[in-house]
Amino acid sequence: MVIGLLGFHMKQCKFLATCSVLFVIKSYPLVVSLSFGFTSFSRDDVNITYERAYPSNNVIQLTTTFASMGRATYSEPLHLWDRSSGNLTDFSFVIDSRNRSAYGDGVAFFLAPVGSRIPEYATKGGSLGLTTDDQMLNSTDNLFVAVEFDAFKNPWDPVGDHVGIDINSMRSVTNNSWFTNIREGKENDAWISYNSLTHNLSVAFTGYRFNTTIQQNIHYIVDLRDYLPEFVTFGFSASTGNVSALHSISSWNFSSTTLEKTDQNITSGSNEIPLQSTRKNKIGLVVGLIVGGLIFVVVLVVSLLFIRMKKKDKRRESEFDAVFNISNEFESGRGPKKFSHSVISKATNKFSEHEKLGEGGFGGVYKGYLKDLNLHVAVKRVSSGSSQGLKEYASEVRIISRLRHRNLVQLIGWCHEKNDLLLVYEFMPNGSLDTHLFKAENGLLAWDVRYKIAQGLASALLYLHEEWEQCVVHRDIKSSNIMLDINFSAKLGDFGLARFVDHDKTSQTTVLAGTMGYMAPESVITGKANKETDVYSFGIVALEIACGRKPIDIKAEETQVNLVEYVWSLYGDGKLLEAADHKLASNFNEQEMECLLVVGLWCAHPDSEARPSIKQASRVLHFETSLPNLPKTLPKPTYDSTPSNFSRTITSKSNKFHSSSSSYNSNASSGASTSTSSLLKSL
Numbered sequence: 127m128v129i130g131l132l133g134f135h136m137k138q139c140k141f142l143a144t145c146s147v148l149f150v151i152k153s154y155p156l157v158v159s160l161s162f163g164f165t166s167f168s169r170d171d172v173n174i175t176y177e178r179a180y181p182s183n184n185v186i187q188l189t190t191t192f193a194s195m196g197r198a199t200y201s202e203p204l205h206l207w208d209r210s211s212g213n214l215t216d217f218s219f220v221i222d223s224r225n226r227s228a229y230g231d232g233v234a235f236f237l238a239p240v241g242s243r244i245p246e247y248a249t250k251g252g253s254l255g256l257t258t259d260d261q262m263l264n265s266t267d268n269l270f271v272a273v274e275f276d277a278f279k280n281p282w283d284p285v286g287d288h289v290g291i292d293i294n295s296m297r298s299v300t301n302n303s304w305f306t307n308i309r310e311g312k313e314n315d316a317w318i319s320y321n322s323l324t325h326n327l328s329v330a331f332t333g334y335r336f337n338t339t340i341q342q343n344i345h346y347i348v349d350l351r352d353y354l355p356e357f358v359t360f361g362f363s364a365s366t367g368n369v370s371a372l373h374s375i376s377s378w379n380f381s382s383t384t385l386e387k388t389d390q391n392i393t394s395g396s397n398e399i400p401l402q403s404t405r406k407n408k409i410g411l412v413v414g415l416i417v418g419g420l421i422f423v424v425v426l427v428v429s430l431l432f433i434r435m436k437k438k439d440k441r442r443e444s445e446f447d448a449v450f451n452i453s454n455e456f457e458s459g460r461g462p463k464k465f466s467h468s469v470i471s472k473a474t475n476k477f478s479e480h481e482k483l484g485e486g487g488f489g490g491v492y493k494g495y496l497k498d499l500n501l502h503v504a505v506k507r508v509s510s511g512s513s514q515g516l517k518e519y520a521s522e523v524r525i526i527s528r529l530r531h532r533n534l535v536q537l538i539g540w541c542h543e544k545n546d547l548l549l550v551y552e553f554m555p556n557g558s559l560d561t562h563l564f565k566a567e568n569g570l571l572a573w574d575v576r577y578k579i580a581q582g583l584a585s586a587l588l589y590l591h592e593e594w595e596q597c598v599v600h601r602d603i604k605s606s607n608i609m610l611d612i613n614f615s616a617k618l619g620d621f622g623l624a625r626f627v628d629h630d631k632t633s634q635t636t637v638l639a640g641t642m643g644y645m646a647p648e649s650v651i652t653g654k655a656n657k658e659t660d661v662y663s664f665g666i667v668a669l670e671i672a673c674g675r676k677p678i679d680i681k682a683e684e685t686q687v688n689l690v691e692y693v694w695s696l697y698g699d700g701k702l703l704e705a706a707d708h709k710l711a712s713n714f715n716e717q718e719m720e721c722l723l724v725v726g727l728w729c730a731h732p733d734s735e736a737r738p739s740i741k742q743a744s745r746v747l748h749f750e751t752s753l754p755n756l757p758k759t760l761p762k763p764t765y766d767s768t769p770s771n772f773s774r775t776i777t778s779k780s781n782k783f784h785s786s787s788s789s790y791n792s793n794a795s796s797g798a799s800t801s802t803s804s805l806l807k808s809l
Contacts, residue, residue, distance in 0.1 A: 204360050206357065232277065289316075559579065559605040573715065583667065661729045661737050697724070
């Protein structure tokens with residue numbers, strides 16, 4: 127679906143899209159799997175059914191010029207749901223598009239009853255070839271569920287380019303503005319998924335603002351069984367009206383089974399060239415000795431330097447393997463794979479700025495595609511210029527490579543070559559949680575999705591703290607480190623600051639690390655990091671999810687700058703639900719909202735001894751036990767008087783700065799109390 131297209135100008139132009147669809151379906155009884163892949167199209171293909179569309183120059187041309195319509199569908203029907211069990215099939219797919227420039231009505235990816243064809247009386251471009259002119263807003267004769275990429279305003283459309291979800295009507299049930307750059311032919315990507323358990327139809331797609339790629343989203347709760355039969359036709363449909371456009375699909379990949387990652391173990395060898403050469407020119411004895419001696423010295427020095435550098439590189443790699451202590455595990459195929467630098471460079475188009483997903487203090491994150499695995503990935507390029515960067519890289523590989531949980535970002539592989547430290551993760555098309563909570567262009571995150579994210583994060587933390595063989599303290603839980611997959615499920619990532627500790631409550635680290643606003647008060651003062659400080663950070667994120675606000679907002683009213691203090695004051699006044707995100711417009715379950723807010727405050731209690739374990743918090747979120755009774759006013763924190771010397775790793779405004787050589791000595795006296803605001807000022 128990705129086929130964004132269109133425009134508002136009466137000009138003839140061309141829209142060329144590269145569309146790669148990855149359709150993943152969980153198997154249920156009696157549901158038939160289906161998979162295919164096309165990197166090009168020809169007239170010899172019997173698996174694609176064309177209506178007024180045709181293959182040309184290895185692509186599918188859906189439309190020609192004015193008043194044109196075309197469809198391309200797969201020849202076999204899709205078993206969408208199993209009538210005997212009543213279960214819908216979960217599915218998701220990825221679409222990559224390259225559009226040049228386009229002016230016309232639009233393109234839709236659609237599902238329709240088997241046998242669906244372009245309606246006989248469909249002539250107007252606004253129908254996208256899905257329904258007749260007289261049933262644009264109530265298509266009873268031609269049923270469909272579709273996602274439209276539309277940049278031509280019809281009377282029922284919102285202003286401007288938009289993406290919408292259509293159900294038997296060209297008036298979308300939900301839509302979002304689409305920030306396009308069609309004239310320059312920018313590439314757009316889209317990912318569409320449907321979760322049969324939550325009935326959540328979600329669309330993630332890229333746009334462009336200020337010459338930068340952004341991600342946007344829409345979703346809609348719908349039970350497809352109410353609108354579509356058990357078997358459906360699926361594919362692309364496009365149309366033009368009084369303006370001209372040429373819409374093309376250049377590739378299409380589809381799989382209804384989970385892709386198994388094939389073993390890939392690509393290592394690079396090192397070639398030492400201990401060549402020494404001397405030349406003796408017999409111009410004269412003296413001249414020959416001098417020249418020969420100089421050449422010998424130069425070659426010797428260069429050779430020694432070269433050999434030293436090679437040994438240093440090999441020693442560096444050996445140190446990596448010794449630090450990680452994971453090479454044997456990786457080589458045996460039980461964990462992530464070691465990739466060669468050339469493979470990752472090719473996957474990211476040589477770390478192209480166009481593929482960059484984000485930038486942090488550690489370095490950049492790039493989108494990539496591993497052709498051999500048929501897998502989209504995110505490559506984290508860690509700065510190797512400091513020992514802290516090396517430590518975080520080593521820590522992240524060593525820890526996350528051993529963890530397996532549905533709510534943790536999966537590490538696919540790693541590489542340390544050519545002075546690069548590279549981590550290869552599964553690609554999260556919906557980006558990070560903070561972008562959905564705080565950036566309007568990404569659309570509103572519905573309440574049911576938010577609550578599921580909070581429960582998923584709690585599940586991840588429970589696994590780290592109590593369910594794995596060793597306790598893992600994450601130390602940097604924040605909304606920007608919580609990634610969202612195609613179904614908007616939470617995936618906790620960034621384990622660069624994480625540490626192993628024993629499964630006992632007193633275990634802790636003494637390296638100050640984290641992000642201001644998410645760090646527990648005692649962690650800032652004493653440098654202690656343990657399960658309780660992780661729980662505090664979880665509480666802050668829970669409040670962010672419920673309130674749609676950052677932990678510290680200097681632009682807010684004085685009484686609302688600190689999120690914990692503000693929500694706690696409303697709790698004490700009996701007005702807790704007033705803290706709910708106003709953007710939700712009261713569209714939330716009040717019991718769940720109250721639960722998440724109270725759990726957030728409970729976990730963010732200034733006194734670490736009063737905080738719950740993550741298991742207790744998770745049980746409350748699942749309504750397995752009652753809500754706690756909290757003090758009406760925010761308690762003041764107290765800390766152990768034992769001073770600590772520790773190095774600092776603090777993140778501020780998403781940029782990490784390190785001072786590993788300096789130490790921070792806390793001389794907090796016994797029983798001393800410090801308000802959160804004064805702690806922030808002191809830093």
